[in-house]
Amino acid sequence: xxxxxxxxxxxxxxxxxxxxxxxxxxxxxxxxxxxxxxxxxxxxxxxxxxxxxxxxxxxxxxxxxxxxxxxxxxxxxxxxxxxxxxxxxxxxxxxxxxxxxxxxxxxxxxxxxxxxxxxxxxxxxxxxxxxxxxxxxxxxxxxxxxxxxxxxxxxxxxxxxxxxxxxxxxxxxxxxxxxxxxxxxxxxxxxxxxxxxxxxxxxxxxxxxxxxxxxxxxxxxxxxxxxxxxxxxxxxxxxxxxxxxxxxxxxxxxxxxxxxxxxxxxxxxxxxxxxxxxxxxxxxxxxxxxxxxxxxxxxxxxxxxxxxxxxxxxxxxxxxxxxxxxxxxxxxxxxxxxxxxxxxxxxxxxxxxxxxxxxxxxxxxxxxxxxxxxxxxxxxxxxxxxxxxxxxxxxxxxxxxxxxxxxxxxxxxxxxxxxxxxxxxxxxxxxxx
Amino acid sequence: xxxxxxxxxxxxxxxxxxxxxxxxxxxxxxxxxxxxxxxxxxxxxxxxxxxxxxxxxxxxxxxxxxxxxxxxxxxxxxxxxxxxxxxxxxxxxxxxxxxxxxxxxxxxxxxxxxxxxxxxxxxxxxxxxxxxxxxxxxxxxxxxxxxxxxxxxxxxxxxxxxxxxxxxxxxxxxxxxxxxxxxxxxxxxxxxxxxxxxxxxxxxxxxxxxxxxxxxxxxxxxxxxxxxxxxxxxxxxxxxxxxxxxxxxxxxxxxxxxxxxxxxxxxxxxxxxxxxxxxxxxxxxxxxxxxxxxxxxxxxxxxxxxxxxxxxxxxxxxxxxxxxxxxxxxxxxxxxxxxxxxxxxxxxxxxxxxxxxxxxxxxxxxxxxxxxxxxxxxxxxxxxxxxxxxxxxxxxxxxxxxxxxxxxxxxxxxxxxxxxxxxxxxxxxxxxx
Numbered sequence: 001x002x003x004x005x006x007x008x009x010x011x012x013x014x015x016x017x018x019x020x021x022x023x024x025x026x027x028x029x030x031x032x033x034x035x036x037x038x039x040x041x042x043x044x045x046x047x048x049x050x051x052x053x054x055x056x057x058x059x060x061x062x063x064x065x066x067x068x069x070x071x072x073x074x075x076x077x078x079x080x081x082x083x084x085x086x087x088x089x090x091x092x093x094x095x096x097x098x099x100x101x102x103x104x105x106x107x108x109x110x111x112x113x114x115x116x117x118x119x120x121x122x123x124x125x126x127x128x129x130x131x132x133x134x135x136x137x138x139x140x141x142x143x144x145x146x147x148x149x150x151x152x153x154x155x156x157x158x159x160x161x162x163x164x165x166x167x168x169x170x171x172x173x174x175x176x177x178x179x180x181x182x183x184x185x186x187x188x189x190x191x192x193x194x195x196x197x198x199x200x201x202x203x204x205x206x207x208x209x210x211x212x213x214x215x216x217x218x219x220x221x222x223x224x225x226x227x228x229x230x231x232x233x234x235x236x237x238x239x240x241x242x243x244x245x246x247x248x249x250x251x252x253x254x255x256x257x258x259x260x261x262x263x264x265x266x267x268x269x270x271x272x273x274x275x276x277x278x279x280x281x282x283x284x285x286x287x288x289x290x291x292x293x294x295x296x297x298x299x300x301x302x303x304x305x306x307x308x309x310x311x312x313x314x315x316x317x318x319x320x321x322x323x324x325x326x327x328x329x330x331x332x333x334x335x336x337x338x339x340x341x342x343x344x345x346x347x348x349x350x351x352x353x354x355x356x357x358x359x360x361x362x363x364x365x366x367x368x369x370x371x372x373x374x375x376x377x378x379x380x381x382x383x384x385x386x387x388x389x390x391x392x393x394x395x396x397x398x399x400x401x402x403x404x405x406x407x408x409x410x411x412x413x414x415x416x417x418x419x420x421x422x423x424x425x426x427x428x429x430x431x432x433x
Numbered sequence: 434x435x436x437x438x439x440x441x442x443x444x445x446x447x448x449x450x451x452x453x454x455x456x457x458x459x460x461x462x463x464x465x466x467x468x469x470x471x472x473x474x475x476x477x478x479x480x481x482x483x484x485x486x487x488x489x490x491x492x493x494x495x496x497x498x499x500x501x502x503x504x505x506x507x508x509x510x511x512x513x514x515x516x517x518x519x520x521x522x523x524x525x526x527x528x529x530x531x532x533x534x535x536x537x538x539x540x541x542x543x544x545x546x547x548x549x550x551x552x553x554x555x556x557x558x559x560x561x562x563x564x565x566x567x568x569x570x571x572x573x574x575x576x577x578x579x580x581x582x583x584x585x586x587x588x589x590x591x592x593x594x595x596x597x598x599x600x601x602x603x604x605x606x607x608x609x610x611x612x613x614x615x616x617x618x619x620x621x622x623x624x625x626x627x628x629x630x631x632x633x634x635x636x637x638x639x640x641x642x643x644x645x646x647x648x649x650x651x652x653x654x655x656x657x658x659x660x661x662x663x664x665x666x667x668x669x670x671x672x673x674x675x676x677x678x679x680x681x682x683x684x685x686x687x688x689x690x691x692x693x694x695x696x697x698x699x700x701x702x703x704x705x706x707x708x709x710x711x712x713x714x715x716x717x718x719x720x721x722x723x724x725x726x727x728x729x730x731x732x733x734x735x736x737x738x739x740x741x742x743x744x745x746x747x748x749x750x751x752x753x754x755x756x757x758x759x760x761x762x763x764x765x766x767x768x769x770x771x772x773x774x775x776x777x778x779x780x781x782x783x784x785x786x787x788x789x790x791x792x793x794x795x796x797x798x799x800x801x802x803x804x805x806x807x808x809x810x811x812x813x814x815x816x817x818x819x820x821x822x823x824x825x826x827x828x829x830x831x832x833x834x835x836x837x838x839x840x841x842x843x844x845x846x847x848x849x850x851x852x853x854x855x856x857x858x859x860x861x862x863x864x865x866x
Contacts, residue, residue: 019727023584023727028586029584029586032583032584032586032768033584035583035768036583036584037584038765132581138725138727138728138729138731139731140577140580140581140582140731143577143580143581144573144576144577144581147573147576147580147749147752147753148565148573148576148577148746148749148753149573149745149749150465150468150469150749150752151456151462151465151466151469151470151745151748151749151751151752152745152748152749153461153462153465275713275715277713277714277734279713280708280710280712280713281710282708292571292745294452294456294571294741294742294744294745295571295735295736295741295742295745295746296571296735296736296739296741296742297734297735297736298571298572298573298733298734298735298736299732299733299734299735300731300732300733300734301710301730301731301732301733301734302728302729302730302731302732303728303729303730303731306729308727308728308729309727309728309729311727312582312584312585312725312727312728313581313728315584315585316580316581316582316583316584316585318584319580319583319584320580320581327762329760329762332471335465335468
């Protein structure tokens, strides 16, 4: 039997791109790859900004600076887009899809921005658009949602989908580091960028939540802003409080059903019980916890970043797209459920941990409690700690609407006896037997 | 567009079968199911032993006692086999496959016995044979190995794939229960059978390891016996020793590469570090931990048993088979790598925990140590505990060949000063950063 050839073009030769080319060209895996692709894969060209930069292991003859010409190549079967960002990545992808070339992307920002439209374009042109590597690095969660769980009613998805912030919070938990020290260590180990804001401000987690939500529930990917809180305000005292109370603080991306057709999507720090499977996801690892109505809890764990693990997810997509091309078909894009609507974060009920720096004087608790009561936020437990300038009141509320808690916080901040709002972190329970 | 109809026959109406029929007929999910199947699913017949038994929610008109006639029905698209056991399940499946009917099975014993042959038969007749529910209940691990990880070189698979034994060992760990009490509790909660031997003797885990190995490495499924040790000998003192040393005892199914073409498959209790993701898999939960050469560690966690979660895995397979039938194709079976050979368990190196009940008299340690030395098994640490009739020596060895450790144990048992071998449990490390 003649093995068909599938021609792959790659845009971007950073860590992921170089690792992908290595994986495709790995002699020791060539039989396995032909089996999995039902074809021989050939990387025909790699588009880069600077062809002069030394790239060990990459044949310089493959390099080009003209990414658009690569996307438009007559003989291309699959385009792998690893450029990142919205433009010009979008232009390249659209050019390829319009010609019926399948696209594999790791570009979470772009997919969150216009994934629905691009998937539709792929479908209209008989091509595939896959982006497994956009969420959870090497963890094959998106294909599972698309295939194995296609028949399941998913109730909630909780994700530790940002390795940088998980590394920082893990350090703060296991070693008692301050946020600043843990961030610095993450930067020196290459886990965090010099400007860490996309990670620590939860922009990255928010984009990934939107992608998970689209596959779990059928929400659209069209660049909606979702509620987002970063971890920059998490203090050592909050981490210690969580530990005493049997919790761990994680940055969670959350997508969940609210009522029949409501969906809440958000990314923020949360306290989760120490026994929860997500609580043992340490360091730069990622995990996605899915609560199915019938399957019960399911969790995927793995390396959320790194060139080589991420390249394995890209390769999984390339193999799938190759099989489809050889058999002359493409996957139907996941359906959009147009009955769904977004629920504002203010309408979401949660238990909250709230910590206040207060004046160390009589009557403070009474005035604080008065404000909680006025907003109908009832208190489950209270802890008073520190003295003088360090005096602190820490509360855990009963379940309350976020808007009521935010209004409480606003009023508390106005109290003379409250120096500052130290923390307002949600407590996320449930999901496991 | 006319939605095609896919006709599904089900053999077996136990917990899984009834839950599957409910899932397929769930009105609230009908749009989602049509989307996922690209067809309307219809359960056309359900074969049972006794049509008189009351089965709430199941239309009695669908029942038949003639499973073979169902497998041979002219108009059938997919046969779901939930009968269990080797025969007559095998006869039904072969009948269906020979007619080009796709088969979904949850039958781990049968798949471990002749999965390679049945997959080949399916392929020859243009049909699919899927069995996601045979390993890990509702956890979609097999499809991930088949698809997303098809290009990955997997080095090792560690599975907690038996909920009964994990429940028992979790109880022994968290509550200090004895094996007998924990087994009794598992039985009264319905987690363990009256005759628990398939679970506690690791027959069930061994079959699942063979299935995982076939997808991870390309080993054949043809009923080979693999090395197997149960948990009946695990004592409270062993669980306590593990805890003091920072470990947790789990029944693991293991499949791993040894050298270039060797594969070791086995199921036995093992001590794993408390920080390992598998260590936090409690109660009746299952998990599969995969170490990929490039992807790094990956773990899947979920409910390993229960009618409804297991039925979701069956449904995932039915949807996949339905999509394939609508598009007139079938999945190519995973490849068998015929360069692989089984490595005897004696040739596998491991760290061991060995505990001896000994006479409380001088010179015992010297004679014991002498025997370890004679077999070249070197000792990493030793603990002496108890007095009189309770005197015990507990050792952790350095890495040693299993056959050397077994020979050591045989000789130790012959020593007059050794009353009995209390435990010989492997210590499994590594796999996570």
